[in-house]
Amino acid sequence: MTRVVELSATGSVQNLSFVSRDPGRPGPGEIRLRQFGAGVNFIDIYQRKGIYPLPMPAVLGVEGAGVVEAVGEGVIHLSVGDRVGYAGIVGGYAETRLLPAWRATKLPDDFSDALAASGLLRACTAHMLLHKVHEVTPGTTVLIHAGAGGLASIVIPWAKRLGAHIIATASTEAKAERALAHGAEKVIIGRDAAIATEVREWTDGRGVDFTIDGIGEPTFRASLEATAKFGTFASVGQAGGELTSLSAKDFGPRTSLAFYTPSVMAYLADAARYEAVVKEAIQALRAGPQTPQGPHFPLSDASAAQSSLENGTTTGTPLLVI
Structure with a gap:
């Protein structure tokens, strides 16, 4: 038997229970992973609330790391004892889990367990944004919200290595300092700041080439105004509230924007792409900067970890330690 955090029905964190389940034996093409x-990611919260529906009961969590403890028939690239990480498949809130073997990537010896378990999904998201949604090249200007957050901590230095110029937002002076440490050239501070005005001033009135917005409705209008004509707007989450004012007219001739709601889960669903993206994600995480990780919680405290992320009381990626 193994201990898992099980979601009984969509709704609040009170629907999460710490229970015992049989992880089973790995079938053909599977491994069993001792994590x-x-x-803990916003995807988990959206799944818990039913925004991204799952069959119930469900075990949340879409990234983790551990040691292979059993392999199924046909698995030849992994052995018992290998240390691996994965991203993009539910079932992570567990001491032990079954996993398709193609999802498991061997970790370099100098790559920490914590970074693998709490960084791979966001690094894969960064890859999707910078190489698929909008190909970032030298001179590209980027606006990213929540500049102290876990995604920004990876996107900003990666984009900077590609030659981009980055402006970020942050709610406090302390978070602004973290965004600057990540590599942002300028940070707009405060929930009531004139974001579009400051971005336009920073870009000599043009607007940025690429906007990455994980906040949602509170920043949507400012993000539109801050993006240059024929620029790209990626809505990667709605941490601050669902987009309710979105209209096709927002992307008409006046703005001439490309608007994306990209899914990293869909991006990682293709096995051939997955292998290449995860390898690049690991290299990007190793390149740093190695900023402090998010807070650690025991697996049994998954509800507290989700609440801290949902309420904005943490920076970085919360990690469930098993």
Whole structure:
């Protein structure tokens, strides 16, 4: 038997229970993984609330790391004892889990368990944004919201290595300092700041080439105004509230924007792409900067970890330690 955090029905964190389940034996093409830890992401919260529906009961968590303890028939690239990480498949809030073998990537010896368990999904998201949604090249200007957050901590230095110029937002002076440490050139501070005005001033009135917005409705209009004509707007989450004012007219001739709601889960669903993206994600995480990770919680405290992320009381990626 193994201990898992099980979601009985969509709704609040009170629907999460710490229970015992039989993990089963790995079938053909599967491994059984004894986990070190699992990352806590906004995807988990959206799934818990039913915004991204799952069959119930469900075990949340879409990234983690651990040691292979059993392999199924046909698995030849992994052995018992290998240390691996994965991203993009539910079931992470567990001491032990079954996993399609193609999802498991061997980790370099110098790559920490915590970074693997709580960084791979966001690094894969960064890859999707910078190489698929909008190909970032030298001179590209980027606006990213929540500049102290877990995604920004990876996107900003990666984009900077590609030659981009980055402006970020942050709610406090302390978070602004973290965004600057990540590599942002300028940070707009405060929930009531004139974001579009400051971005336009920073870009000599043009607007940015690429906007990455994980806040949602509170920043949507400012993000539109801050993006240059024929620029790209990626809505990667709605941490601050669902987009309710969105209209096709927002992307008409006046703005001439490309608007994306990209899914990293869909991006990682293709096995051939997955292998290449995860390898690049690991290299990007190793390149740093190695900023402090998010808070650690025991697996049994998954509800507290989700609440801290949902309420904006943490920076970085919360990690469930197993």
